[in-house]
Amino acid sequence: MFDDLIPTPMKLELNEQQKMIRNMVREFAEKEVAPLAAELDKKGEYPTKTLEKMAKLGLLGIIIPQQYGGAGLDTISYVTVVEEISRKCASTGVITSVHNSLAAWPIMKYGSEEQKKKYLPILAKGEKIGAFAGTEPNAGSDLGAMKTTAVLKGHHYIINGDKTFITSGPKAGIIIVFAVTDKNAGTKGLSAFIIENTFKGYKVGSIFDKLGINASQTSELLFENMEVPQENLLGKEGDGFKIALSTLDGGRIGIAAQAVGIAQAALDESIAYSKQREQFGKPIAKFQAIQWMIADMATRIEAARFLVYNAAYIKDKGERFSKEAAMAKLFASETAMEAVIKAVQIHGGYGYTKEYTVERLFRDAKITEIYEGTSEVQRMVISANLLG
Amino acid sequence: MNIIVCAKQVVDVAEIKVDSSTKKPILVGVPQKISDMDKNALEEAIKVKEKHGGKITILTVGAPDAKERMKELLAMGADEGVLIPPPEHADYHVIAHLLAGAMKKIGSYDIIFCGEASIDMFSGQMGPRIAGLLNIPQITYAQQVTVEQNKVVAERNLGEKAVIIESPFPVLITVTKEINQPRLPSLMAILASSSKPIHEWPATDVTTEALVPKLQTMDIKGIPMQRKNIIYQNDLDQSVGKLVDELAKVGVLR
Ligand SMILES: Cc1cc2nc3c(=O)[nH]c(=O)nc-3n(C[C@H](O)[C@H](O)[C@H](O)COP(=O)(O)OP(=O)(O)OC[C@H]3O[C@@H](n4cnc5c(N)ncnc54)[C@H](O)[C@@H]3O)c2cc1C
Ligand SMILES: Cc1cc2nc3c(=O)[nH]c(=O)nc-3n(C[C@H](O)[C@H](O)[C@H](O)COP(=O)(O)OP(=O)(O)OC[C@H]3O[C@@H](n4cnc5c(N)ncnc54)[C@H](O)[C@@H]3O)c2cc1C
Numbered sequence: 001m002f003d004d005l006i007p008t009p010m011k012l013e014l015n016e017q018q019k020m021i022r023n024m025v026r027e028f029a030e031k032e033v034a035p036l037a038a039e040l041d042k043k044g045e046y047p048t049k050t051l052e053k054m055a056k057l058g059l060l061g062i063i064i065p066q067q068y069g070g071a072g073l074d075t076i077s078y079v080t081v082v083e084e085i086s087r088k089c090a091s092t093g094v095i096t097s098v099h100n101s102l103a104a105w106p107i108m109k110y111g112s113e114e115q116k117k118k119y120l121p122i123l124a125k126g127e128k129i130g131a132f133a134g135t136e137p138n139a140g141s142d143l144g145a146m147k148t149t150a151v152l153k154g155h156h157y158i159i160n161g162d163k164t165f166i167t168s169g170p171k172a173g174i175i176i177v178f179a180v181t182d183k184n185a186g187t188k189g190l191s192a193f194i195i196e197n198t199f200k201g202y203k204v205g206s207i208f209d210k211l212g213i214n215a216s217q218t219s220e221l222l223f224e225n226m227e228v229p230q231e232n233l234l235g236k237e238g239d240g241f242k243i244a245l246s247t248l249d250g251g252r253i254g255i256a257a258q259a260v261g262i263a264q265a266a267l268d269e270s271i272a273y274s275k276q277r278e279q280f281g282k283p284i285a286k287f288q289a290i291q292w293m294i295a296d297m298a299t300r301i302e303a304a305r306f307l308v309y310n311a312a313y314i315k316d317k318g319e320r321f322s323k324e325a326a327m328a329k330l331f332a333s334e335t336a337m338e339a340v341i342k343a344v345q346i347h348g349g350y351g352y353t354k355e356y357t358v359e360r361l362f363r364d365a366k367i368t369e370i371y372e373g374t375s376e377v378q379r380m381v382i383s384a385n386l387l388g
Numbered sequence: 389m390n391i392i393v394c395a396k397q398v399v400d401v402a403e404i405k406v407d408s409s410t411k412k413p414i415l416v417g418v419p420q421k422i423s424d425m426d427k428n429a430l431e432e433a434i435k436v437k438e439k440h441g442g443k444i445t446i447l448t449v450g451a452p453d454a455k456e457r458m459k460e461l462l463a464m465g466a467d468e469g470v471l472i473p474p475p476e477h478a479d480y481h482v483i484a485h486l487l488a489g490a491m492k493k494i495g496s497y498d499i500i501f502c503g504e505a506s507i508d509m510f511s512g513q514m515g516p517r518i519a520g521l522l523n524i525p526q527i528t529y530a531q532q533v534t535v536e537q538n539k540v541v542a543e544r545n546l547g548e549k550a551v552i553i554e555s556p557f558p559v560l561i562t563v564t565k566e567i568n569q570p571r572l573p574s575l576m577a578i579l580a581s582s583s584k585p586i587h588e589w590p591a592t593d594v595t596t597e598a599l600v601p602k603l604q605t606m607d608i609k610g611i612p613m614q615r616k617n618i619i620y621q622n623d624l625d626q627s628v629g630k631l632v633d634e635l636a637k638v639g640v641l642r
Contacts, residue, residue, distance in 0.1 A: 058575030
């Protein structure tokens with residue numbers, strides 16, 4: 001008689017389709033991404049071939065609606081893809097994340113029908129890689145301080161300024177660029193543009209020599225009297241800051257997923273190594289000191305993954321997810337950092353060498369605490385949501 | 389071209405651990421997957437379909453939870469699936485009768501693809517048994533298949549040598565893992581697979597025979613692998629000599 005009082009159980013697992021997607025991407029990452037990761041990292045080589053293969057599988061148009069050539073999938077599916085790719089190569093992971101959530105998403109959300117028709121299919125098919133150019137030498141955490149200007153002359157905006165630290169900068173074909181259109185209006189004076197790398201006055205500057213994620217080339221983009229057709233304004237003049245912040249909210253979920261992937265890889269490597277490495281006559285996995293490190297890593301990773309799913313779930317429901325995305329990114333990136341420190345420790349001297357994957361993970365993890373808002377910025381976002 | 393592919397859900401053998409005290413394999417919590425060579429069988433079927441058109445039906449004898457894995461095969465490119473839950477006691481004899489019965493029920497088929505064996509039991513019996521029950525030609529261990537107008541030409545991998553044979557339709561072909569690289573389904577294909585049907589046929593629908601297993605499994609035990617852990621140190625030349633002597637003594641070198 002109490003049958004109808006049994007509540008619908010809350011589901012904390014992927015649905016069948018999401019699992020199929022995860023399994024497919026996991027297999028792809030093991031077969032196609034993992035074997036190249038160390039080499040690409042060493043040479044700082046962009047994973048062009050991998051991206052072509054990913055495009056064929058639809059992984060460059062995960063969230064792009066089907067009418068524009070994408071798979072039109074939900075954010076949860078998307079984060080499982082970014083996690084599984086990042087688990088084998090964090091560079092390929094961030095390229096995927098930036099392409100989908102920082103380049104395609106703002107066009108999906110703020111683009112005109114013409115802009116969507118023109119650009120989304122190209123991104124979905126991976127014919128061009130997407131990038132996002134907000135950061136400038138003197139405007140990082142404080143994006144509102146950017147100096148790049150856009151002035152309307154006839155039917156073109158003329159854009160002048162330097163962007164820096166742009167993921168995929170040297171390879172991107174479609175770039176979301178932010179510039180000042182009204183310098184007296186503060187953050188309300190920023191506007192967003194869809195730029196093609198073929199526009200006159202567009203130039204790739206120097207490529208950074210980085211600590212990690214070396215295969216994701218990060219460069220300056222230099223605009224000198226760059227001519228941008230008026231119809232490439234994204235949204236309205238003055239919408240730029242709003243577009244940047246809401247795009248980064250979504251992007252953070254992707255970076256959080258990247259961080260979970262790196263952390264999971266650190267755990268995978270640590271479990272395998274500690275079972276096989278013997279000291280004092282037994283596998284080091286038999287020592288409680290190692291067991292506790294493994295237990296702590298696994299626990300935090302699980303918590304981080306649930307925070308990522310939670311943020312993705314709230315986004316998919318169409319609700320405000322700014323705080324949850326910031327929490328996921330903050331916690332997941334700090335988890336990744338903790339996990340890689342422990343993983344190298346578990347590997348002893350070997351973990352400090354390039355022979356072992358954990359050395360790369362150690363270098364790759366750090367960036368997740370910096371880009372798309374540093375950990376300090378995430379704490380600012382979270383507290384501002386709580387304190388008003 | 390009507391193509392049937394037999395695909396079995398198996399435990400991922402790479403993930404099986406053996407209980408050190410009872411020597412029994414620990415099967416709980418071990419992930420399930422489609423047996424590797426069955427995916428090669430499907431890949432080959434898809435290639436044939438891409439060239440010659442037709443329809444691919446997956447046949448699986450297994451528990452209802454196998455449906456989730458069968459969906460992967462639909463995403464890869466099969467058109468529909470048929471799942472036949474086995475009776476409680478089933479051996480090769482019983483399962484071959486169920487599969488052959490289902491094929492008779494389907495009625496029309498040109499090629500039946502199977503893996504050369506399944507990665508869990510590796511008996512290699514299923515294909516030949518089915519061909520026998522259907523009374524059709526079989527080509528086992530195919531590492532290359534070419535479908536022509538009225539016949540199939542296949543290269544059989546017999547280890548030391550390869551044998552090329554041909555057969556008219558209908559024919560049953562078992563494939564080795566060398567034959568191809570099974571594709572991964574794209575996101576769009578995964579989405580599309582949700583509308584492809586998986587039918588469940590009770591065993592009684594495919595055969596009227598009383599299916600009594602002929603094989604009795606007494607026990608399954610893991611093989612303990614004992615390593616000798618002999619370490620040769622000091623002089624290299626001497627060590628190599630000693631290693632060769634030891635290998636000859638245990639019969640590894642002759
Ligand atoms: C590899 C890589 C890839 C990148 N990819 C992109 C990209 O594709 N597109 C793009 O636009 N940008 C990209 N960036 C830029 C990145 O988003 C910025 O580096 C980041 O936002 C931090 O800005 P900053 O480097 O100027 O540091 P700063 O803003 O100068 O910060 C320095 C330190 O001060 C702290 N800080 C700053 N303000 C405050 C405050 N109010 N309270 C407390 N602490 C504060 C920060 O947390 C940080 O610890 C990338 C950066 C890197 C390294
Ligand atoms: C750059 C570099 C320079 C070096 N220079 C020298 C040198 O000049 N001379 C020299 O002799 N050596 C040198 N070493 C070796 C260094 O001292 C060893 O790497 C270190 O002692 C750890 O040993 P290991 O790498 O074999 O790790 P392992 O001993 O295998 O340790 C792996 C993990 O297991 C843990 N562990 C091991 N046993 C236990 C236990 N009983 N309980 C709990 N946890 C345990 C360790 O703490 C570690 O976390 C160097 C190493 C490096 C990387």
